Amino acid sequence: MQQLIKISSKLPSVTPSIFSIMSQLAKKHNAIDLSQGFPNFESDTRLKEMAIKAIENGFNQYAPMEGILPLRMRIAEKIAALYDKFYDFDTEITVTNGATEAIYSAITAFVKKDDEVIVFKPAYDTYEPTIKLNGGKPVQIQLKGEDYRVDWSEVASAITSQTKMIIINTPHNPSGTILDKYDMQQLEKTLRCTKIILLSDEVYEHIIFDDKPHESVSSFPALAERAIVCASFGKTFHNTGWKTGYCVAPKELMQEIRKVHQYCVFCINHPLQYAFTEYLKNPEHYRNLGNFYQQKRDLFLDLIQNSKFTFTPSKGTYFQLLGFENITDERDTVFAERLVKEFNIASIPVSVFNIAEKDQKELRFCFAKTDETLEKAAKILCSL
Secondary structure, eight states, X not given: OOOOOOOOOSSTTOOSOHHHHHXXXXXXXXXXXXXXXXOSSOOOHHHHHHHHHHHHTTOOSOOOTTOOHHHHHHHHHHHHHHHSOOOOTTTSEEEESHHHHHHHXXXXXXXXTTOEEEEEESOOTTHHHHHXXXXXXXXXXXXXTTTTBOOHHHHHHHOOTTEEEEEEESSOTTXXXXXXXXXXXXXXXXXXXXXXXXXXXXXXXXXXXXXXXXXXXXXXXXXXXXXXXXXXXXXXXXXXXXXXXXXXXXXXXXXXXXXXXXXXXXXXXXXXHHXXXXXXXXXXXXXXXXXXXXXXXXXXXXXXXXXXXXXXXXXXXXXXXXXXXXXXXXXXXXXXXXXXXXXXXXXXXXXXXXXXXXXXXXXXXXXXXXXXXXXXXXXXXXXX
């Protein structure tokens, strides 16, 4: 049959994501899946009951485009209590279809053809395709050393008259590192006297360990005035499949984001918004999250301490990088695939997120799993 339409892809270099590849391999080989970032335990029963109650109470039609007012008010209260920053719930907060939609809408609202966007590598894989879809150009900066630090002098040198946006992510996926107060001060200094928009991906804001604080962009007035902050209820409350998040930004930025959001998804799952509104009444539901996941991180690392893997304990997120230089010289992509096929355990090779797929002999493992799952996984890792 003759092809009548010749398609020119807008994303010709984009292939199936490493998350899809590894998850499919894990299913095929019935492997323990520590690759994709989601818990294998249930959300709080009380939260599920709140969602059921909202459905039974009839909140089953379209919600307001910007999100229901009670939830936006609750978000404003939460941010004010945590970061001493008040966002207007009418004009500066929007409930989104997960943080990914918030990020997509924020980039789409502002990035035009030939605009440059600075991205730190390794980077979550949604940033760059969205930049390219909008005609923008990702400017990649590799994080440095084993602790994945930002070289702020390199950032300053990368800024040009075409720089429209900088994207940061703290706590950082996939490395599990965090930006500290010094980093935020350097970022303030770097952006001073520019018109650059800051997009801050803070989906793991409540998952930080060892009594370290989360340095939210919202806490720094000189950054907050130019920043869009994206957050996730799915990551916080163990229900990634509910796809509910939000973003906050100054009114002038938010009104443009809402234009995209309106025609991208229009509104978000109505009953779940009421469930989160009710659940957020108790701050302990998110304030204790760091301790909960630190116990899982510590259990996982204790279980593999006698293995040949090397590691620096994760500072945040629910991911742990493990170095395998003492086990094999294989590329991380090859070793990760072999681990699934021969040892029935799935991870994520980090090189796919680096500039030029730089291989530092590290795999990312998700420890947001039941203790039983972590024990089974550790037994395999210790056998290598």
